[in-house]
Amino acid sequence: MKTIFSFFALLSVLVVVAQTNTYEISFENVVHHEASINATFSDLEMDTVSLRMSRTSPGRYALHEFAKNVYGFKATDSKGNLLKVYRPDPYEWKVTGHDGTINIEYILFANRGDGTYSQIDETHAHLNIPATFMYVPELNKRKIEVTFNVREDLNWKIATQLPFVSGTTYMAPNLYYFMDSPTELSNFTLKSFEVDSKNIQLALHHNGTETEADTYFDKVTKVVLAEKEVYGELPNFDYGTYTFLACYVPNASGDGMEHRNSTILTSTRSLANGGMERNIGTVSHEFFHAWNVERIRPKTLEPFDFEAADMSGALWFAEGFTSYYTNLILCRAGLISPKEYVEGLAGNFNYVWTSPARQFFNPIEMSYQAPFVDAATSVDPVNRENTFISYYSYGSVLGLALDLSLRQKDLNLDDFMKLVWQRHGKKEIPYTIDNLHTLLNEYAGKTFGDNFFNKYIYQSGMPDYTTLFESVGVILQQSKDRPYFGFSVSMNEDGKGARIRRNPKIGSPAYNSKLSMGDIILNINNIPFLEGQKFADYLKQFNIGDSLVVNFSRFGNAKTTTLIPAPSPSYSILLMEDVDQAPTTEIIQKRKEWLKTE
Template sequence: MKKLNSFFVALLMLAAFGLHGQTYNEYEISFGNRVHHEANIKVKFSNLENKVLEVRMSRSSPGRYAVHEFAKNVYAVKATDSKGNELTVTRSDPSQWNIANHDGTVNFEYTLYANRAGGTYSGIDELHAHLNIPATFIWAKDLGHRPTRLKINIPEGSNWKVATQLKDEGNNTYYAPDTYYFMDSPILIADLHMRERMIDGQNIRLALNTRATDAEVDDYFEEVIKIVEQQKAVFGELPKFDFGEYTFLSNYMPNASGDGMEHRNSTFVVSSKPINRALGNTSMGTMSHEFFHAWNVERIRPASLEPFNFEDANMSGELWFAEGFTSYYTNLIRARSGNITKEQYVNGLGGAVGYVINAPGRMYFNPIEMSYRAPFVDAAASIDPDNNANIFISYYTYGSVLGLALDMSLRSMDNGKNLDDYMKHVWKTQGKNEIPYSVRDLQNRLEEYAGKAFADEFFSNYIFKSDMPDYEGLFKKMGVTFKNTNPDAPTLGGFIRINNGIGRLTGNATIGSPLYEAGIEREDKLISINGKSLVGLKNVNEIISSLNPGDQVSVEIDRWGEKMTKTVTLAANTSMRTGWDQNADAQAQKRREDWLKKK
């Protein structure tokens, strides 16, 4: 999450030479009631000043941008002093506990309920403990500079092993140099499959919790290593991992929540894979995405996220780059490593590009402003309806297709330029020395790499505004086709689910679509189209497929008990697909080969 400063280095030296004198925040966790998803947690704060100790539970978590009220799962709170005398605990807000009149020591104890194993939350059961630190452990204000020590009590009779980026001190005790690093260090405890490989003097580890044979895990790990090597080739080197190690914490269990979450020297990759399903390529795209974050977001880091605020939402205008460009590389790296075929990769590009081109959200927000919306959409919880279907495009998708366009634009200049080398330039100038960046810094780095005119045009049109590049022309230069799959097919412009003869839109009517222009919304019940009942139908295309774009149809609806008929003018299908251009010229074929080949 942050660079190694002199304080961090000094702490490492103290740990290495076994020196004493540091006051630790001491944590202990036990799993006596794990069958009911509970953990017992004890924290000792000592050598305290004579003032109120303010203990907090985080409200946000590294890699997430919205607020999550983790304190809701904390209860049975108790505080005692060094002699075991119970102390009064008061509350100043929902996420804070205040303890006064202590004797310089506070032993803080609580029960945690945890039943959502994912990137943001924690999950505990008889088979494993999946701990995201902000969702698990409290911390104390004004004591964040102190090193932490965590003792993990492994349940008797279990085969649980511990995997984490925290420093292993032996005897199931783990060290972090300060609270910030501790909060960024998830933990997976289970009967883990463990694999590791030294690459350039650093240890790459896989800690995998799933049912799989040793042979399956061996094959899986080899695929992961190929991805690691191809990502290293983009930047020219691995980051310098703290403690010389990076760990994939991979938790693939039926009761887990599919997710991926980057951390400084590790990642949580989570899948709800059924117990008996073969391991295969499970979550390999997420593995690729999250490891790329070891450079792009953890060290090539937006200034807007430095430092991360654990008490509120975190807003950044750079997520189109931090998340979006990472998403562009996710499957490109898989194609280069051989995890998927080059044809599979190319054929999968068109859907995302077509979606962004056609999305009405570009009328409202450019990529920077789309990134600002992360606190509202990034696993954010609310109960009132929103209009995101019309105003929002995921910065993952938006950024990925812009990364694709930038890569194709650079390669089409035929002067040796490409996105790989631009990313390497950003790494060397911003990331390697961990100098946080702004959008203007990214523009300046592109100017240094590809020239002022090119950088100004790209950022002016596609980042500060929401114009779209000429994808059809760019794809053609790369030996890829990009075309409408069926331009003569008529459409109502929305997905309608039919249940018991009644049709309903599955989301808000899309701005500009035939249904929207006719004044039909998701709360309306569709009864018939052109006088034909929907009873017995699975899809409205059974009625409109014989018609043409521009034809008008009558749609009978029921709106809160009142029946009415709307006239809808059918539109043409706008779905776009990419494909391998078998007729590409020699120059385009060479660009395509250079783009997709193993590095």
């Protein structure tokens, strides 16, 4: 999801900048989730200095108002004299009357450990930089040094992509790199290995054993090597190291967030409690971003804006194609079986192709919705069930279709990604959607490229998956004998009704019956619910085509409607062998080439 670190910003890594902004952060009050932060900005030439808290975070596209967690702000000059501060907006502190130097101090409250926010407690200081440190926009090219006053009594160490200076001080060549550099202070375990003269390391903060850490790092290693094979090489990490910052602790919130030379991985699942298998998918997704998004960068995200939402129409490719590779890489690395991989495709497939949202937006337009859905919050009800498909999922199933379509021409998506990498990512030339279209035309032929983009990117068409799947020995089928009602419910605690908890999908039996979210289904055909009965079990007594009388309550008023169950629109995706069909030797070989299995 981000970078904010353009090719020209990268050049500034090599430039020695005279002025340096300095920060210091301390953690005396961790039990109450507070940090004390001091910063100094010197050699100032402007009369009024604007200090801001970011409204966005690298990798996110929605607004996140970090200023709400800042208090106790004070500014002084080099002699300790208090300076005048006024607030023109909620995100900004303007300081005047300085003598060329401004020292600031403030308190930060932080208690969410994920890929966007910061969390401070007795277990760690989990720091996302935009959520933690104020900055001066006009000084964005200055070098930055930050000192982390670690809690030695808690055995904290420091893991970050920031280059080491000395002691507990680290540096960033400019503001962009600083904001893109999450940092973990905790009693973590550090594992590393070297590949192609580059250091890959895992800073693992967890409550498990050393043996678990070794086993998990072996999985991480396999993922790294499998993804390297897609592109043929690793990126040139700016300081020679890539770091996975993993917090698998009960107080974390599940997330993953890529950065230029590191990634954050958070989960409440310990390695001993399912995390060994379930957390590795996030590793696969986020490390793929080291190429796709971090260096193969949409032009619409350059430069990254810390003061407004960042919108891009390319997220179906940046996030979606990355999502396609997430589980494919696990299969190629031997971490899941071909059967698990193929059957696991059904979830995204059903979500995308049974959604009515495609009548409203194509993949580019779905990508535009990111500022409203990417961990964004709102209090008013929305109709996302009918109007939105995640660009992660949409792009993933389109990546699958493109890969299988290319393989019918003895081409493949890996080599197309290599081409995009060579033309854009390796040279750090941001791309447009037109660039992707042109490259696909070059790689697979103009007719093929135009057909894919015109039908499936600029429009919302559905590829012929039945034929595509059969080419690799996979069967796509629908369960036409299973009734579909079209509502999602939760049983009332008193057992006297089931509340519809989502907007019914357009065209579903529930929608056509004019049922709505919030309605309470009292009974169907006057058959009462049994004590403790699950709603799914209750529905098993009704069949496709039955004309059912639904008694329900809306706003306290009793109502009745008629509902006719339809055949289920959901698909199953299975290996041919599992439905008593024998794939040919040629088909088996094509599947092995796709999944890279023996």
